[in-house]
Amino acid sequence: MRVLLSWLREFVDVQLTPEQLADALMLRGLEVRGLERWGSTWQTMVVGELLEVAPHPRADRLLLTKVRVGKEQVLEVVCGARNIAVGQRVPVALVGAVMLDGRKIERAEKMGVTSEGMLCSGAELDATDDGEGILILDSKAPIGMSMSDFLGEDVIDVDVKPNRGDLLSLLGLAREVGAITGAPVTYRARLLHESGEPVTSGLRLVVADAEAAPRVLLRVVDGVKVGAAPDAVQMRLKAAGLRSISNVVDATNYIMLELGKPTHVFDRAAVGSEIRIRTATSGERLTTLDHVERTLDVSDLVVADERGALALAGVMGGASSEVSGSTESVIIESAVFAPASIRRSAQRHGLRSEASHRFERGQELDLAPVAADQVAVLITAWAGGSVRKGQLDSDPKAIGVTRELAFRPARVRALIGVDISDTEQSTLLSGISIMSTPAKRAASVPVTRNRTVACEKGELLSAVIPPWRRDLELEADIAEEVARLYGYDRIPPTLPGRDLPGYQPQPTALRDRVRSYLAAAGLSEVVTHALVAESISERHAEPVGLVSGALALSEGAAVSEVLILSNPLSVDHDRLRRSLLPSLLDRAEANLRYGALSGALFEVGRGYGGGEAGPQEWTRLALVVWGNIDAAAPGAVTRIWALDEVKRAIASVAAIASVEPRYLPTQTGDSLLLHPGRAARIGGEGIAGLVGELHPAAPEWRDAPRILLAEFALRGLTSGVPAVQQVTLPPTTPPVQRDVALAAPANVLVGDLVGLAGECVTLAVSTELFDLFVAPGMAEGERSVGLRFTFQPAAATELDAQITAQLDTFTSTAATRYGTRVRGDEAQ
């Protein structure tokens, strides 16, 4: 809410500068968005006194004026407006001034007379809406003073939190300022004069649902002349961020800013003999003031007459009963509506108005009659006319009540952690009109909305809550008031030194080691969007079932359904990704555009999907790499990212999780993103995923560098700490190595042979592929696969027979299963 300091001073005597006031408000809980000098653009416009006004010698439509802008300084100014006269004080834009539209005032000849400035209209200053005549200033305006100093306003923009609807008014803010500064708060209601016919003649009020509208008041003002509001009023509303509409409508907004109570005015002539507050009928139509025809339903509350809806209650008036230039008589409606109902209507119709904003936050019952009276007074003051006798009031007994709220000062101390005495708490609360005294009898303390605690009178203070503090319901609410009035800055910091929870391992420990390893290995960590476009989402999704068993339980398993937003910001980000790879690829492409000929990216992030068990999330490590691994150096061989290099990185990462990856053939439908001839499933206990080269048809594809991708679940990524390894001290005997070379037919996969070796040769401490080549004389597609087994026998001859037996089992099984033969058996 934009608060004019000059206006606020009519309610509370603040002597502080705007900056001091803003600081004081901040420290006591009112967030200040900013300070502004409204009219600061008027530095080069000054107050001038018209000394002469004469017809222009050569132009009928122009006047020639002499205007004094300083003791000795008189300017000759040509003026096109007709509303000026000698002796008036007016704003003068001096030569050099820049107007709002960017126009620069220059010494200019106008039909043979040199004009040394410009007299300004209210519209030219954006002070009022009047663009016809010159803005006539107060007759005591100091000549030569800059307009910025004379008419400018200090404006504090206060961010009023949703629980403090009472602060959406100058009166409410004045109370708060008074509590902070100790200055007295005064509100003087303007005196109302009634005359003529009683309001009841020809008008009835019916409130169909008192719960939706606890109090409604109507007043009628006859004989108004609708026109512009006085300049000073227009300026105040503009400075406060509201548009000036007309003298009648401005009266309602003026009172809304003063009291926080929205009211509405109807053209009497457009209303029948009855004002009825009721729920709309389904399909009922209403054209609102913004000239949009709206279809209502039964949860909308309307102000209607016997013929139909006139306004969407608390949200916006209707076009048919809008006050216009021909309006002679108006009905003022001042009501209190149920907040939730107004909020729902405003949201459904996408109509958030200053009025609905306030109604949503609740209204003070007592202000309904006050606002009706005050609006009536201002209308007669600004638009003439007379206020009919009396008012229509749906429920005069619906008045604001003060509530008693019992609280335990000891609990307040225990919550804040500072020894603030009962008396001091009472004193602090009295500053915001909450009077508290030791309770005279035992009472219940409201701890939550469902829970009260019965307490003896000795431990209680009983607080009387003023009607405007609807937000104070519970004991904790009182504690907050005491704390903020005491001052958070005065609370000494302490460290909580009570029971510590038992030791818990940080679940991120393993992940952090993986991340550090990858960074050290030359990869850069990225964080990419979880919300992606359909085109990205469809490029790749983790195959359902790829991650299963214990790994799926710890790291999550992909499910098939895509989670789509119902209210996306844009189609580019309207659904949750099921794989990290397309997002990473998108970033790789961006970096290629930025000229990164080589790059290596990784992300530990989530995939999302829906299934029978509801939404699921899973955590994966994904990487996208291309180009050179190392920076080039003279004489050094530069390694290039290739499938084997990616596998090297995967193996290192897997080792951190005590996992050994194996590579299996991909299956139909695994990925559209991967090169079908250069991709594999990653398998093994504790790891599952896909690795491969980017499909050559992919748009990012260049002949070089090749782009490689991997995404996998790894045991412990979300919950793991690195395993503590058990070690057997090696014997003094050296390890034994046995090599086996197999000639494998074309369709045999090395991964299968390695897998079989692992099953058969269980005595080996490691198995490595040391050779893979095509030897001269081999059959078409046949390859020589060299496997090196390392054994660590404790004595030189130990196990020798067993080793040989296991190797034989391996070679013979391979021969029968895959058709391999041991190389060296044949004559070479």
Place this chain on the structure above:
Amino acid sequence: MELAALEEQLRTLQTESLAKISAASSSAALEDLGSSLLGKRGVLTDLLRGIGSLSAQDRPKIGSLANEVRAAIEAALADRRATAGAAELTARIVAERVDATTPGPLPQLGSLHPIPETIAAIAQIMGSFGFTVSEGQEVEDDVTNFQLLNIPEDHPSRDLWDTLYLREPGRLLRTHTSPGQIRAMRAGQPPIRVILPGRCFRYEAVDASHGFEFHQVEGLLVDRGTTLADLKGILDELARGLFGPSARTRFRPGYYPFTEPSVAVDVSWGGSKDGWMTILGAGMVHPIVLENGGIDPETHQGFAFGLGVERIAMLRHGIPDLRAFLENDLRMLRGLR
């Protein structure tokens, strides 16, 4: 063979050998010379084969002379080997010389992203006060994200969060990490000390300081007798941990439906250009929230805080635009190792 002739041959061998040795220029030549003179098939051995034809009394004479000759040759060889070896080493050192002052090939260093790194920094600081990391779900429901946090439906406080909803009714993307408070309280028994980091989502237009995806870290402590003063103490330490020992905090009243009293915290430190920067919101856990978490607000109280990771990372690294975090330009990332 005559004794005298053999003696003469041995002496001649000595003289000629010493001359050859002093003329030899390399270790390799000396090695060859040594074996050709003294080796198993060398000249000396060859000569001594004639000893068999000598008389028993002459043999010792020739034996001792042969030893003299051998000793003299060996001494000359050793002497010459030392000289030649030193010269060769010098020559090798000169020959093998390279320019060792070249910068050397640079490793392509990787880097860690500032968002997870900032979360890790917070986890480390809070870990020293007994707080453990717990990562919750990002797809939430209206009940946990709002209602259990004392944000009823149709309440204006909902305006504080612009929400992205899934098509399935009641499902949404969490707007803050605070629903994790409810889950943490329901999962455990006090004393509870957890931090809940993670990704959050809001219906928000993107600019230099806003994004529709961002990260928060929630902190929650529930115990007997926890106070607002304790919250100040912990957050002072967190601020110093994040911004250095010169960091100062300013606590002022704030508003969050799930804390009461609520606090807004500003920080100022040596590197902050603009004085006080708001970094987090906090407060004492609202009794309604405790109750919804299954904790008796009459016996236990706690504090909670939530901070924006992007904002902290921007302040710590001097990154002026929040969009840079999701842009992932390697030129920036590699500067952050």
